[in-house]
Amino acid sequence: MPPLEDIPEEGVITFPEGVPGLTSSTRFVIMRPEDMDPILVLQNVEDENVSLPLIPVHAVIRDYSLKLSGRDREVLGLSSGAEQSRLLCLAVLILPGARRPAACNLFAPLVINPATLLAKQVAQLSSDYPSLHSLGGE
Amino acid sequence: MLVFRRNKGESFRVGEEIEVRILDTGKGYVKVGVIAPNDVSIRRTEIEALNREAVVPDWRGPAGRARLEALARRFHKE
Numbered sequence: 325m326p327p328l329e330d331i332p333e334e335g336v337i338t339f340p341e342g343v344p345g346l347t348s349s350t351r352f353v354i355m356r357p358e359d360m361d362p363i364l365v366l367q368n369v370e371d372e373n374v375s376l377p378l379i380p381v382h383a384v385i386r387d388y389s390l391k392l393s394g395r396d397r398e399v400l401g402l403s404s405g406a407e408q409s410r411l412l413c414l415a416v417l418i419l420p421g422a423r424r425p426a427a428c429n430l431f432a433p434l435v436i437n438p439a440t441l442l443a444k445q446v447a448q449l450s451s452d453y454p455s456l457h458s459l460g461g462e
Numbered sequence: 463m464l465v466f467r468r469n470k471g472e473s474f475r476v477g478e479e480i481e482v483r484i485l486d487t488g489k490g491y492v493k494v495g496v497i498a499p500n501d502v503s504i505r506r507t508e509i510e511a512l513n514r515e516a517v518v519p520d521w522r523g524p525a526g527r528a529r530l531e532a533l534a535r536r537f538h539k540e
Contacts, residue, residue, distance in 0.1 A: 341503060345510025346517070357527075363534045365521055373519040377530055383537055395500065418516045419529055426533055429516075432509045445513075447506060455512060459536065 336369060337436055339443045340399055347374050352443075354378075354436075363417065366434065378414040381433050384457065388413065390435065391448055401440035412436040418456070431455035 339350045347368055355365040355375075362383050368374035381388040390413050392400070400411070413435055415428040430453035436443040468474065473483035479499050486493040496504055520526035 343513060344505050345513040357530075360527075360530050360534045362537050363530055365518075365530075373517075375518055375521050376513065376516050377518055377521065377533075379537070416513060416516045417533070418512060419518060419533065421515075426536075429509070429512055432506075445509070447509065455506075455508060459533070 335441065337366075337441050337443050339445070341444060343376070343434070343445060346376075347371055349374070364414065366414075377417040377419065378434065379417050379428055381413045381415045381430060384415060384428055384459070385430065385453075388430070388453075389451070390433065390446070391450060392435070392446060396435070396444060396446050399442065399444045400435060400437040401442045402437055406439075410438065412438060415457075424456075424458070426459040427456045428459060429455050430457045 335353055337352050337354065339352065342348060342350055343352075343366075347370070349368055349370045351369040352366050353369060355367050357363075357365065362380060364378045364380075366376040366378055381390075390408065390411070392402075392408065397404075397406075402408070402411070413433045415430055415433050418424075418427045418429070420426040430448075431451075432445050432447045432455065434443060435446045466474075468484045470484055470487055473481050475481050480502060481497040483495040483497070484492060485495050498504060518526050518530065521530055
């Protein structure tokens with residue numbers, strides 16, 4: 325499949341370990357459709373059918389605390405002294421379905437380092453954030 | 463699938479380098495410990511399932527857009 329025309333080549337984000345459960349392709353871009361704010365869409369560059377809606381974790385939990393292991397920092401290309409506060413931390417959104425209301429995954433947010441454009445889905449093993457945090461509604 | 467029984471505190475090995483220990487059991491759950499080399503990634507499979515469930519292949523189409531815009535509006539009310 326040819327690359328999607330409306331995805332700019334610049335700003336391609338690489339998930340060196342992939343996004344678990346999805347394609348083996350590691351290259352994605354972040355789309356910010358104006359009328360969907362604050363929701364973003366992670367779009368795979370090679371397969372247009374692979375796209376995940378995301379929400380910044382701080383739009384859901386104001387004081388969300390992200391914990392990274394040494395291995396996580398390595399994958400993200402974060403040097404030892406570098407500040408974590410520059411990282412983007414986005415939760416995968418699960419749209420409301422037949423079985424449950426809309427929810428987001430606060431247990432394993434997608435973390436993107438804008439400086440290196442490297443990213444990883446980081447499980448928060450030592451926190452109590454749920455993998456299905458209900459957003460209420462229908 | 464290989465099926466066998468372990469008691470609390472017992473362990474088993476997968477290959478040469480990975481050891482799985484049953485630390486505790488409770489009502490409807492077991493607590494496991496995994497000893498593995500640093501380059502072995504251990505992932506919870508429900509995260510994979512959730513990612514697959516979250517995919518919205520038609521987010522550019524009218525139906526997909528409508529669903530995402532409706533959800534986005536909830537964040538503006540707060």
